Amino acid sequence: MKNYNVIVIGAGHAGCEAALAASRMGHSTLLVTMQLDAIARMSCNPAIGGLAKGQIVRELDALGGEMGWITDNAGLQFKMLNRSRGPAVWSPRAQCDKQMYHLLMKNSLEKQAGLDILQAEAARILIENGKACGIETKTGVRVRAGAVIVTTGTFLQGLIHVGLTHFPGGRFGEFSADSLSGSLHADAGLEIKRLKTGTPPRINGNSVDYSKITPQPGDEPPMPFSHFTDVASWRASKRQLSCWLTYTNEETHRIIRDNLDRSPLYAGIIKSVGPRYCPSIEDKVVRFAERTRHQIFLEPEGYNTAELYANGISTSLPQDVQERIVHSIAGLENAHIMRYGYAIEYDYCPPTQLHPTLETKTVERLYLAGQINGTTGYEEAAAQGLMAAVNASLKLQGREPFVLRRDEAYIGVLIDDLVTKGVDEPYRMFTSRAEYRLILRSDNADLRLMDYGHRNGLVTSAMYQRFERYRLAVEHLVAGDETAYPPDEEIAPWSKEAIDFEASIEKKYAGYITRQKMQVAKLRKLGDKRIPQDFDYDAVSSLLTETRQKLKKIQPLTIGQASRISGVTPADIAILLVHLEKRKGQNAHGEGDIRHA
Secondary structure, three states, X not given: OOOEEEEEEOOOHHHHHHHHHHHHOOOOEEEEEOOHHHOOOOOOOOEEEOOOHHHHHHHXXXXXXXXXXXXXXHEEEEEEEOOOOOHHHOEEEEEEOHHHHHHHHHHHHHHOOOEEEEEOOEEEEEEEOOEEEEEEEOOOOEEEEEEEEEOOOOOEOOXXXXXXXXXXXXXXXXXXXXXHHXXXXXXXXXXXXXXXXXXXXXXXXXXXXXXXXXXXXXXXXXXXXXXXXXHHHHHHHOOOOOEEEEEOOHHHHHHHHHOHHHOOOOOOOOOOEOOOOOOOHHHHHHHOOOOOOOEEEEEEOOOOOOEEEEEOOOOOOOHHHHHHHHHOOOOOOOOOEEEOOEEEEEEEOOHHHEOOOOEEOOOEOEEEOOHHHOEOOHHHHHHHHHHHHHHHHHHHOOOOOOOOOOOOOHHHHHHHHHHHHOOOOOEOOOHHHOOOOOOOOOOOHHHHHHHHHHHOOOOOHHHHHHHHHHHHHHHXXXXXXXXXXXXXXXXXXXXXXXXXXXXXXXXXXXXXXXHHHHHHHHHHHHHOOEOOOOOOHHXXXXXXXXXXXXXXXXXXXXXXXXXXXOXXXXXXXXXXXXXXXXXXXXXXXXXXXXXXX
């Protein structure tokens, strides 16, 4: 086979964004997937966005990612969550046609210049002189590359649980990847641990009694995810479907409690930790014993299928118990289960083994993105995929890395949390994780990040010029110039409506926004102070041994990152600052902003 600049392993949401970004930045790219028909598969809820996740997708779109545009075109219901609260926590969400999403993303990949797709299983990372230089497939084929990005999702040593039965699988009906974990550990020197996640049963909508459940319509008019979607024509053609709300009840909970001995979670068969904020129904019944009911949202999986996703009853209980649970719920007394729920355990690499660029500390030019880093969610995975590919591309070009700060993007918060704090359960983004959420709104993601998207070659110059006209108009209107509207045709897909909306938020919250920006500037002055990569923590005898060990493990790039490491105190930071001052002038790269892009 021919050589490539970049190889991406895995074609889930992280892998698709990584492959598109690398090839769009001018690098020959190979995307390796075990199943072409599973590209961008929505293996859990076929929905994009939600609280904080919607902000991530808007940011990803502003940086030149694909997820927002695909969601607009595959979406079948759109809602803005938290409308009753302030704009800092408004979060877009869309229910998608999962088959359409897969096909649209597959088509984007197939037509992308410089990108090849190969159905194969990557079994080994090839490493020479401490650098990743390619892969070896399970059939023994070697493919060389300048950088490798691993985005394997739940497939590494995946083990599926249904009741007390378990068997290998990356998803139900798909093989697990059984060799690559060994290579990541033995060849790349990475620590491997286990996590778990789960999914609920899918129900035939034709067997539901809709008279007993409550419709949950989408917003009218709907708001698209992508900044590049022509809102007017999109709204004119968009047909939305309703979701439906029902509840568990005391009989449902009795059935679950009576069968906990048949749950792999409570029988001790599942050893790994699952997502605390998206627990199984059996976990909810045990942990919240005082609750007499839990919400269940029945969400359509496509325009041309009757399947409904039963959001709220994720479970790994046996299939006969799942039948009884479903039939105890109002509206589902005669419902037919088309796919049963299950849990899956899989390997991941603790993300403190990564630099903020998502490059591994053990092997140069080897990058990890998505669930392999301990995250959960399509959106978190996609954002990591793009960031890993941008940094791999920049490294191959001999350019400085691209690292978003916590005050610039939820994506910056996500990656900083992962590489600085690590995970002890699947990481999910929430608005509460962002200290500066008033300036990290979903509405202003383009104003915050599109400069970077253009600079990295992922937003075209023609589109960027339109965006600049839009931004200038917003700035004029906020300043009080009511005549600063350019014609819509000169700023499309932005519009007068978008200018008015953005300016109204900026003016209404101007005092709060200014105050938060002042806080950011004050903290950044100290937080951006660089720590040289060759800094010898062992030479700082006044630091506690435990503190030195943590700093050597994380290898923080800045004082700000060091201050966020669990167990590192303000006194430790003061000691570091003293020693950095002693070194001042010895290293040409000693201070500065690490975001060079």
